[in-house]
Amino acid sequence: xxxxxxxxxxxxxxxAGYASNMMGxxxxxxxxxxxIFNLSLFALLFLMGIIFxxxxxxxxxxxxxxxxxxxxxxxxxxxxxxxxxIGALILGTDIFAAMGxxxxxxxxxxxxxLAGQLFGLKWGAIGFTVNFLRELITIVAxxxxxxxxxxxxxxxxxxxxxxxxxxxxxxxxSQDMLITAFTSGFIITLLAPFMITxxxxxxx
Amino acid sequence: xxSIANSLVLVFPLALGILIGYFxxxxxxxxxxxxxxxxxxxxxxxxxFSMGSNGELLAVLPSVGLTTIVLxxxxxxxxIIFVKAARRIAKA
Numbered sequence: 332x333x334x335x336x337x338x339x340x341x342x343x344x345x346x347a348g349y350a351s352n353m354m355g356x357x358x359x360x361x362x363x364x365x366x367i368f369n370l371s372l373f374a375l376l377f378l379m380g381i382i383f384x385x386x387x388x389x390x391x392x393x394x395x396x397x398x399x400x401x402x403x404x405x406x407x408x409x410x411x412x413x414x415x416x417i418g419a420l421i422l423g424t425d426i427f428a429a430m431g432x433x434x435x436x437x438x439x440x441x442x443x444x445l446a447g448q449l450f451g452l453k454w455g456a457i458g459f460t461v462n463f464l465r466e467l468i469t470i471v472a473x474x475x476x477x478x479x480x481x482x483x484x485x486x487x488x489x490x491x492x493x494x495x496x497x498x499x500x501x502x503x504x505s506q507d508m509l510i511t512a513f514t515s516g517f518i519i520t521l522l523a524p525f526m527i528t529x530x531x532x533x534x535x
Numbered sequence: 536x537x538s539i540a541n542s543l544v545l546v547f548p549l550a551l552g553i554l555i556g557y558f559x560x561x562x563x564x565x566x567x568x569x570x571x572x573x574x575x576x577x578x579x580x581x582x583x584f585s586m587g588s589n590g591e592l593l594a595v596l597p598s599v600g601l602t603t604i605v606l607x608x609x610x611x612x613x614x615i616i617f618v619k620a621a622r623r624i625a626k627a
Contacts, residue, residue: 340576344583352588364585371578373548378571380552385560399627403618410617414610422605429602433610443592456595460603463592465611470579479615482622486614493545495582498575513549520543 334474337499341470372494379501383509392507400511404518407486408526411436425450427534432458434526436489436519437496439463442527449531465489469496473503485512490523492516 344363351359383389393400415433419426428450435442439462447455469476469491473484480486484503488496493516500512586592596603621627 336572336576337579340579341583344580345587346583347580348584348587348589349593350587351584352590357588360585360588363581364588367577368581368585371574371581372545375571375574375578376545377548377552378567378574380549380554381556381559381567382571384553384556384558386556387560396627399625402621402625402627406617406621407614410614411610413617414613415606417613418606418609421609422602424602429606433606436614439592453599457599457602457606459592460596460599461607461610463586464603464607466582467586468607468611476615480619480622482618483615486618487611489614495578498571498578517543517546 334471334499334502338471341467375498376494379498379509383506386506389505389507389509393510396511400514401518403482403485403511404515404522407489407515408434408436408519408522410486411489412526412530425454425534427530428454428457431527431530431534432461434523434530435462436491436523437462437465437469437487438490438520438523439466441524445524445527449527450534466491466495470499473499477503481508482511484508485515488512488516490516490519493520 348360348363351357411433412430415430416426418433419429422429428446431450432442432446432454435446435458439459442462443455443459446458450458465487469484469487469489473487473496476483476487481504484496484500485492485508488500491497492500492512493514497509497512497516501509
């Protein structure tokens with residue numbers, strides 16, 4: 332039920348954004364994309380923090396996992412890059428550019444411009460779309476994916492697991508996933524620009 | 536939208552929330568679930584808005600279709616496979 336509200340909000344948002352651009356109301360853009368976006372993100376993290384802090388079980392479950400949560404971000408980045416490698420083999424396209432684009436792990440506002448600069452315009456566009464759709468699919472499919480593996484939504488979310496997809500991931504799994512998902516997204520956010528640049532350097 | 540510095544700042548509201556939640560523990564259960572849902576709706580709407588108003592993004596979608604679909608599917612698939620394998624190895 333809640334998932335449908337979220338999908339409806341996303342759909343209406345896309346329509347409203349598209350309509351505002353068509354009608355030339357570009358001034359609305361920074362208000363929604365920056366001001367309200369950032370304010371609601373701050374409020375959301377604060378509120379989700381309160382719920383987590385109050386939940387005794389969530390804290391004890393997290394203690395059980397302990398430092399092992401650090402495994403996830405590194406594994407997710409490696410898995411994403413491997414996916415790019417396999418994908419490039421299937422397509423018969425530039426392997427390094429494909430790995431670089433996939434190393435973005437859902438962070439499309441970074442990967443689009445960065446891949447465009449490093450691998451050329453076409454890959455900038457692909458960097459945009461692959462990571463943009465990764466975020467979108469995580470929002471829509473976190474719940475069914477959690478049945479494959481408890482941590483699958485965190486893996487899908489990649490870098491976005493610390494912000495936009497965090498509430499969806501927690502709702503699809505459980506309260507104790509809050510810190511795991513946030514930490515994973517946080518570390519991937521630090522790794523992504525470094526990995527994309529490193530892959531471009533390897534490509535020469 | 537988010538830059539690295541911007542993302543790092545997100546630790547503060549989360550940590551503050553957890554701290555406050557910790558001290559509220561023994562109080563009567565505070566019900567903020569519907570408030571959270573409201574904020575999620577606003578956030579996702581804004582995310583949609585920034586996607587929909589990004590003409591550049593929407594314009595390139597059709598021309599890079601096949602590459603995007605294959606790379607997206609593979610990157611999602613392997614990130615899940617790797618996490619599943621790592622959990623088995625590390626018993627996490």
